[in-house]
Amino acid sequence: DKDLEKIIEDYKQALKIVQEKHVDGKWLNYEKLTRFSVNAMLHALDPHSNFFTPQEFRQMLQEQKSEYSGIGASIASFVKDGSVDTYIIGVFPDSPALRAGLRFGDKIVAVDGESVTGKPSLYVRDKIRGERGKIVSLLVEQVSTGKTERIDIRRAFVAVPSISDAYILRQGIGYINLSNGFNYTTREEFEIALQELHQQGMNALILDIRDNPGGILEQAVKIAEKFLPAGATIVSQRGRYPIDNRVWKSSNRNPENIPVVVLVNRYSASASEIVAGALQDHDRALIVGENTFGKGLVQSVFNLPTGAGLTLTTARYYTPSGRLIQRDYKAENLYDYYLHKTDYKPDPSSARKTITGRTVYGGNGITPDEIVTAPSFTERQTYLINHLFFFVRELVNGRIKGLEAYKWQKAPEFKRPFTERNLQNFDKLIDAFKAYLNEKGDKLSEAEYDFVSLRLRHQIAMAMNGLTIADRVLIESDPQVDRAILNLPKAYSLAQAAQKKSVKK
Template identity: 45%
Template sequence: MEQFAIFQRTNWMDQMQNLRGAIAYFLICCGLSVAVAGAQESKSVPLNSDSPSFSLSTGSSFSATGKSNSAPLARAAPIKAITSDVREAMDIIDRNHITGVQRNSERVFAIAINQMLRELDPHSAYHTRSEFRELTNDNLGQYFGAGITVADFKRDGKNGTYIISVKKGTPAYIAGLRFGDKITKIDQLNIQERNSDEVRDRIRGPEGSSVTIEIERADGTRKSISVRRDRVLQLTVPSSFLMKEGVGYIALTEGFSYTTATEFASALGRLKRSGMQALVLDIRGNGGGLMTQAINIAETFLPAGRVIVSERGRTRAVDREWRSRNPHPETMPLTVLVDENTASASEIFTAAMQDNDRAVIVGARTFGKGLVQDIIPLSDGSGLTLTSERYYSPSGRSIQ
C-alpha cells in the first residue's frame, strides 16, 4: 500500500457515475467470464488523462473542466451508450443466471475491476468499502479491534492461533485476555483450522461493536470473553533497544504510516541519550506504505542536497525529485537489515542509503516494487490504488 497523497473529488463526480458500467463493458468486450454487478449504482472515474474532458493537474486534485466546450458532449454519448448496454446485460444476467448477481454484487464487481487492473500492472487494485477503510486506517497507524497480536503455533501436533501480545490499556487488556491464550472460537465460530490472518480480521470490526472470543488457557480452562472494539494505535516501530555498549537497534517492521517518522525520531533520540554510537535499523518484512515517511527518515541520515528518490510519470509535468534538506544529519555508522519482503517505501529508503554510501545493507535481495500508487477514494466508500509513477534511486536505478 504505497504513496500517498489522497485525491480530493471536485466537479468530476458526475463522470464517476458511469465507472461500473464502463468497466463492465470493457470486461465483456474482452471476453472475460465475469458477471459484473452493481449497475444500479453505476459510477465512473475517467482514468485517461489525455481525454479533453479530464485532466490530472500537478498537485492533489482532479479537474474535469476541460479546455473545449464540445469535447464533454462528444464523450458523453458513447459513455451513455456503454452504460445502457451494460444495464441491459446485467438485467439479463440477473434474471436468468442460476444464482443471479445481486447476492454477491460487491464481490463480483471487485473481481471484475481487479481483473482489468491486473492487465495494466501487478500493483493497481480496487478495494471494497471494508478493504478501503482498513487501508486508510493502516496509513493512519490505527485500526478498530481488541489490541492483541496473534500468531499460529503447533502444540501437541495440532495447529492453533495464540495471543502473543496484549497492548496495555486496550479493550483486550481490560477484558482479561493475556499472552499465551489460545483462541478457539470467535462469536461461536470454531476457528481451529483458520490461520492467524483470518482470526485477526474477524476480531477487528466497526468501532463500538462487540466480539466474543473463546480462549483456552495453559492450564486447560476455557473462558468466553466479550470485548468491545475500540480504536487501537498500531506502532510501526514496535521495538528499540541497546544491543551492546554503543550499538542501538530499531525495528521499523510494520510499514510506513503517518506516525512513522515521529516514532522513529523518538526511538532514535532515546537511544542516543542512552549512549548509542552506531545503529542497526531493521526493515525486514516492511512492505512499504507512505513514501513521504520513508523520505523523512532518509533525510535523517543524508546531508542537504543529496538525492533521496525521483519519480517519473506519464509526462514530465508530474516528474519529481526529492533531496535532503537536513543541514545537520546523523553521522553515526548505520547498518540496514533487509529481506525478500522489504518492499516499496522500504526499498526507497534502502536505495537512498546504498546509492549515497551512507549505510551497509545486509540481508537478502529485496522484493522489487518500483511503482508508486495514488490512493483514490470513490463516492460509495470503496477506492482505487492506481499506479501513476515509477520511482528511481539516486543513481537512476529502477527497482521494478
Template identity: 40%
Template sequence: MLTKRYTHILSFFLLVLLSVPGLSQGQTTARRQTTAPSQSPANEKRVTGDTITAEVSEALGIIESNYFSGKKIDYNIVIKSSIDGMLHALDPHSNYFDAKEFEQFRTDQRSQYFGIGATIGDLTDPNGKMIGTYIRATFEGAPAHKAGLMYGDKIISVNGESMLGKSYVEVRNSLRGPRGTLAKIVIERHATGKRETIDIIRDAVWQPSIQEAYMIRPGIGYIAMTGGFNQTTSEEFRRAMRDLKAKGMTQLVIDLKDNGGGLVREAYRVANTFLSRGQLIFTQKGRIEGVTEPYYADNPNPETMPLVVLINRNSASASEILAGALQDHDRALIVGETSFGKGLVQNPFLLDYGSMLLLTIAKYETPSGRAIQRDYSDGNLYNYYTGNNGPNGGQGSEQQKGPAALTDGGRVVYSGGGIKPDVEIKPDTIPIEQARILQKLNNPIFAFALDLAYGKVPGQEAYKVDRPIRFAYDLKPEDYPITESLFAAFRDFAVKNYKYTPAQIDKERKFIERTLRAELVTAAYGMTTSFQVFNEQNTQLQKAIDLLPQARKLAQDSQKNRAAAASAVKTNTSNER
C-alpha cells in the same frame, strides 16, 4: 437494480481513467478492431467511455437474465474482477478496492486495527485435533491488557458463540470488530482451570511499523522497520533514535527485510535523518501536472553514525527508496539480498459506494538516476511476484539489466530489478521436510511452555512467570536460559505426551531451545521482545553487525567527499567573482 448500481461503479471508474490528461472521452487510447488486424487506422473504431459503459450494462443485463445460477451471482466479485483485469493489463500495482477492502487499507495505513489487542495461538494434540486457542500476549495499553488477559488464557467463547474447535482465523475475526462494540469473552485460566467471563470494549489497537528497537550490542542499536511505511513511521523512527541514543547508541542497523513499502513521504522523512540539506532523496516522474519533481533532503544536521541497512527479496517500494537513497550517497552499507524491484508510484482515487482506485501515476528514480522497477512485460502476475520472469527463472533470479550509474563516491550501481546490496548475505534455509518436522514441534513446545510459565513443571519452578508483562524490555543473555535440566524435562514431556523419541528431540535441540526461550520471553515481556531471541541466531543480522566497521569507513569517506565538493564549489564561486 443491481445492474444499474454496478454499471454506475464502472462508469465512475472509467471517468477517473479518462480524466487523466490526454485521455478525454473522445481521445481514449483504448481501441477495438472490427475486422482483420491489417486494416488501415482510418477504419478503426474508436472506443469511448460511453461505448464501454453501454456494452458493460448490456453484458450485465444478459448475465442477470440468462446465467444458470440466476440470482446467486455475486456482482461484487464480477465487477471487481472486471476492474482488476483492466488495471492489471496496465501494470501489476494498479488495483481496485471495494468498500470493505478500502476501509482495511485505510486502517493499515493508520497503523491500527479495531479489536481487543492480543496475539492468539492454536494448540493441537498429537493427533492433530484442536485443543483450543490461547492468548499468547497482549499489547501495552490495549483493551485486552487493561482487562487482565494473560499468556495461556484459553478462549472458550466470544459473545455467546463457542470458540472450541474453531480455527485461528475464525477466533481472530470474532475478537475483532467495530470500535466501541462489546466482546464478552469466556476464558479458562491455565493456572487454575477456572472459567471467567470478561467484558471488553473493542478499541483501536496500535500496530507499530517499527516492530522492535533495542541495543543489540553495546553501542549498537537495532531498529526493525518490518511493518511497512505507514502514517506513524517517521515519528516512531524519531522516538526510536532518541531512545537508543540515550542508551549509548553510536552505530545503527536498520532492518528493512520483508518491508513491502507504503507511504513514500515516510520513507523520505527517514532518509532525511541521515542525508544533508540539498542531497537528492528520489525523483518522481509522471505525466500529470505536479507529479514530476525531485525531493531533496532539508536536514542541516544529519546523523553521521555508521549505518547498515538490511534488505531482502520482499523489501519493496518505499523501502527501496530509502535503501537506494542511502546507497547512492554512500551513506549506508546495504546488506542482504537484492530487493523486490517496485519503482512505480500509486495515487488513490475515491469512487462512489466507498470504493477506491489505486492507480499508477508515476515512476521514481534513485538519486543516481536509477529506475529500479522489475520487468512485468509478460503480463503474468504469478511470474512477477515470484520472480519467475527472471532470465533463469525462480525466486529472486531477475538480474539488474538497466544502465550503470555511479554513487557519490564512484561506486557502480545498476538500474532495473531492485536494489542490489553492497554485500550479499543469503538467509539461513532448511529443507522443506525438516521445516514440516519443526512446525509440528511447535505444539509440544507451546504446551510445555504453558505449564512452565505457571510453575507446573516439577523442579523448574524458577521459570514461573507470575507478574504482568513488562513491555519495552532489552533482553539479556541470562534471561530464561534453557538449562540442561530444563531441556531434559521437555524431552520427557514430548516423549510421554507427543510420542516423540529421545533421539528425535535431541536432533532438533537448537530449534527447541530457541523456540522454548522465545515462549517464556513472550509470557514475561511480550511478543515483540521475543523477536530478540531469534535475532541472536539470525545469520544475516549477525553478519550485518560485523560489517559496521566497513559502514564506518563508507560514512567517513562520504563526509570527506561532500566536504571536498563543498570546498570546490566555494573556490569556484570566489574565482568567478
C-alpha cells in the same frame, strides 16, 4: 465517450444474465463481484493498483495512521491432536485484550457465535477486527483453568507504530526495527528513537527494514534525510502529467554521521526500497541481507462516491543514481510475480554508479552490498515449534513437574528485559521438553539442541515479557544481524570515502 458507454452497458448486461441464469444467481454478492471485476481490470495494468470496498478502504486509511480497530492481541494457528486452532500468543500494552484478561496460550473457540475451529488465524483476525466501539464476543478456552468462557470485548483503535523496537543491541550499537511500514507517525517515531539511543551511548546503527512493505513515500524521504546532507537527492518521481514529476532532496544541514548498516530482505518493498536505494547510491550506508522486492511504482489514493477507494499507479520512482528498481511484471502472472518465480540477470543498460563509483543495477529491487540469506524453516523445525508452543503453554501454567518456578499466569512485563535469570535450570528445562516429545513418540536429536534452545527461550519470553521483548531473543542469534554488526567498520569507511568525494566536487 461512446466506447466507454458500450463497455458499461456490456457489463450491466453480463451482470443481469449472471443474476438470471447462474445456478446461484439468487444469492449473488454484488459488492464481491464488483471488487473482483475492478481488481481484474486494474491488475491487467500492473500488480499494485487496487480497488477497495468501503470497509477495506477504511482499514487501509487506519493503517496509514499506524492503527487499526480491534482488541490488541496477536494470534497464531497451531495443531494439536490433528485439530488446527487459533491461540493467543501475545497481548499489547494497555489494550482491550489485556484488560479483558486474555493471556498467552488461550484458545479462541468462536467469534460472535461462529466456530473458528479449523479456520486459519488470518480469518479469525478479520472476524475479530471491526468497527471501533462495537462489541466482539469471543468464546475462549482459558489456558489457566481449562474452562471455556464467553468474553465480550469492546473494540478500540490499536496503535501499530512503524518502529516496533529500538534499543542498544551491543555496546555502542543501536538497533531500530522499522518493519511496520511508513505511516504518518514514522518520522516522529524515528526521531524519538534516535534521540533515546544517542542518550544511551549509541555510536553506530543497525536499521532493520526487513519485511517492511512500504507506505507513505514522504515519510520514507524523511527517514533517508536524517542521514543525507542538504542538497542530496533522495528520490525522483516521474509520471504521466507534470504534476506527478517531482524530485525530493534533503534539506538537513546537520545529518547523522554515525556508521549505518541497513538490513533488507525480499519483503522490503516500495518506500523501504526508497530508503535503502538512497543510502546505497550515496554510499551513506552498507546494505546487508537479501534482494528487496522490487516495487518502483507510486500509487495515488482516490476516494470513490460510495466510500470505496482506489490505489492507482500514477508514477514510477527512481533512486538518486537514476535506477528504476521495479521488476518486470508483464511476462508473468501475479502469483509468480509476488513469489519471485522468475530468475533475474542484471541488465547492463540498467547499471549506474554510486558516489564512490561502485556499480549498482536497476530492474530488480535493491541488491545488498553483502548478501546474507536468512535461514528458512524446515518441516521438522516447524513441527518442533508447534510442540514447543504447547510445552511452554503447560510450563507457564505450572503443569510441568519439577519446573513450577516457571509458572506465569499474570500479565506480561512488557518493559522488563528477558535475561538468563528468567531461565532457571535451563538444562532441566531441555530435558523436560525431551520427555514431552518422548511422550508424543518422538526424540530430540543433538543437532536440534541449538534450535530448540533458542525457540524455547523465545516462547517463554513471549509469555512473560510480550512479543517485542521476545523478538530480541531471536535478534541476538540472527545471522543477518551478526553480519550487519561485522560490516559496521566497512560502512564507516564507505561513508567517509563518499564524504571526501562530495567535498572534492
